[in-house]
Amino acid sequence: MKEANKGPREKEEKIYKQAEQAMLESEERYRELFNHMSSGVVIYEAKENGRDFIIKNINPAVEKIKKIKKEDILGKSVLKVFPGVKDFGLFKVFQEVWKTGKPQHYPLSLYQDQRITGWRENYIYRLPSGEIVAVYDDITECRLAEKELKESEEKYRTVFENxxxxxxxxxxxxxxxxxxxxxxxxxxxxxxxxxxxxxxxxxxxxxxxxxxxxxxxxxxxxxxxxxxxxxxxxxxxxxxxxxxxxxxxxxxxxxxxxxxxxxITDRKTYEGKLKKSIEDVIYTIGKITETRDPYTSGHQLKVSLLSTAIAQEMKLPPDQIEGIRIASLVHDIGKISIPSEILSKPSKLSEIEYSLIKNHSQIGYDILKSIEFSWPIAQIVLQHQERLNGSGYPQGLKGDDILLEAKIIAVADVIEAMSSHRPYRPALGINKALEEISINRGILYVPEVVDACIKLFKEKDFKF
Known part of the structure; x- marks a missing residue:
């Protein structure tokens, strides 16, 4: 009823205010859009029938992309602000869009002048007012990243292939x-x-x-x-x-x-042949040693069999087990320098004779030290008569100063010697030998080695 009572003038004023408010809100929305777009936007006004274009407005993205301030370029010719625009090919697009009114997409191209260089992709439109709008994206960093990636891929592929x-x-x-x-x-x-x-x-x-x-x-x-x-x-x-x-x-x-x-097929074949040659040399050395002491023939081989079995029972690495096997095959090589009369003497040795026997570890070391093995064979041979408490020879080493390989051979050596016949006594038997290492477990011999040895004989029926 109240609306009906209002005069025509009041109604027109209300409609006008509503339209004005809508226009202000619309302008505000587009202004916000214009100012916050990540793409650069430049508005140009055609001059001299399209022979030049004056910069009317730019958004903040342009200032960032072009590294230029808005107040320094407004009202200036695009040809002066961006002198490379003609060579770039975009100026011709401006003219075509201004004349025809048809939007154009100018594909990704490299723009450069004395001040800036960069890759740009442009979209050009004509507004109802006749002004030209250029919307573009700067993808220079992307292009550089792509180029670096491509160069990197090519470099690594070249390395990969060659x-x-x-x-x-x-x-x-x-x-x-x-x-x-x-x-x-x-x-x-x-x-x-x-x-x-x-x-x-x-x-x-x-x-x-x-x-x-x-x-x-x-x-x-x-x-x-x-x-x-x-x-x-x-x-x-x-x-x-x-x-x-x-x-x-x-x-x-x-x-x-x-x-x-x-x-590594050829290398493995060579290593196999080399290993066979070393085996032959070791076997020959062992046999030469035994010719000096016929009463203990086969001693080194038996010690090697038991030492290897103990090492396996202790779950040592295969390479370490192989070193133990090789060292035990030649652990008595130093006896080659001892007169056979002493080695086979049926009665108790004199102090001088015993000192010669004790020297066989050092002599064995001196013989083997110049040979390049993959394992410390010479050191193992030198230490195989050392004991945990320091009562052994030739250096009186104790505990961790003795190689584990030597500690294993020491136990196997005692077991084989006590259970076999010797010139100065009959065989004492395996039970007596096991009793010896049990009594001296942790004193002369390493507990883990003793336990593994006893398990082999009592639970796994090991025999020489």
Whole structure:
């Protein structure tokens, strides 16, 4: 009723105020949008029938992108503020859009002048007022990052392809996604046959496969116990078996692995022949020693058998066990310098004769020290008569100063000597020998070694 009573003038004023308020709100929204856009926005006014364009307004993003202040460029020609705009090709687009009114997309291109350089992608529009609007994004950092990434990829691919070592990248499902040419030589398969078609597990012989899967799971869980370097056997395209040394690790931030494969087949063959030669030399040395003391023939071999069994019972590493086996085969080599009359004397030795016997450890060390073994053979031989409490010879070493290998041979030496016949006494028997090491457990002999030795004889039926 009240609205009906109002005059026409009052109604017009109200409509006008509402329209004005809506316009102010609209302007405020677009102003906020203009000022907070991450893209640069420049408004141009055409001059001289499109022969030049004057900068009417810019948003804050332009100041940041162009490294320029708004008050320094408003009202100025685009040709003066951005002198590279013609060579860049955008000025011609301004003219076309101003004439036709059709928006244009100017694709990503490199803009540069004496002041700035950068990659720009532009969208050009004409407003109803006839003004031209350029909206653009600066993706210089992205382009530089892409360029660096591409250069980095090319650099590492060049290294990958030309390293001289077979290299592969393994996906999470064990598919081989990338190889280099050296893999072709190693496996007999071509890159095309392998990449994204074959699984890594197809190259591994069954005996090694479960072990390698376990290592892989530990690596994925980033366990410190996970092996990253080890040996395995590879089956090539022709069915041949090759010994391979593998170095493998997870690629950070992915579930992929990268591996290098080195063919050590020839080296393993050489090592086998070298080991056989060393075995022959050791055996010959042992036999020469025994010719000086026929009553103890086979002593070193028997000590070696027991020493090795004790080491295995103690679960020592295979390489350490092998060193014990070799050292025990020659532990009495120093007796080669002792007169056979003393070695085979049926009666009690004199003090001088016993001192000569005691010197055999030092002589053995002097004979072996110049030979390059993979283990401290000479030191083990030197110490095999040392005792835990320091009562042994030749140095009177105690406890941890004595090598574990020498401590093991010491126990095996006592067991074999007491249970066998000697020129000066009959065999005392295995029970007497075991009693000796039991009584002196922790005094002369290491408890763990004594326990392992007794277990071999009493529970595992060990016999010489």
């Amino acid at each position: 390293t001289g070592t077979a290299m592969i990248i393994i996906e999470e499902d064990m598919t081989i996604s990338v190889t280099n040419r050296q893999v072709e030589q190693l496996s007999g398969y071509s890159k095309e046959e392998i990449e994204n078609k074959m699984k890594w597990t197809e190259f591994v012989i069954p005996e090694d496969l479960e072990r390698m899967k376990e290592y892989h799971l530990l690596r994925r869980k980033e366990k410190e116990s996970a092996l990253t370097s080890y040996e395995f056997s590879l089956r090539d395209k022709l069915g041949g078996i090759k010994n391979i040394w593998l170095n493998i690790g997870m690629i950070p931030g992915t579930k992929k692995s990268v591996a290098s494969l080195t063919d």
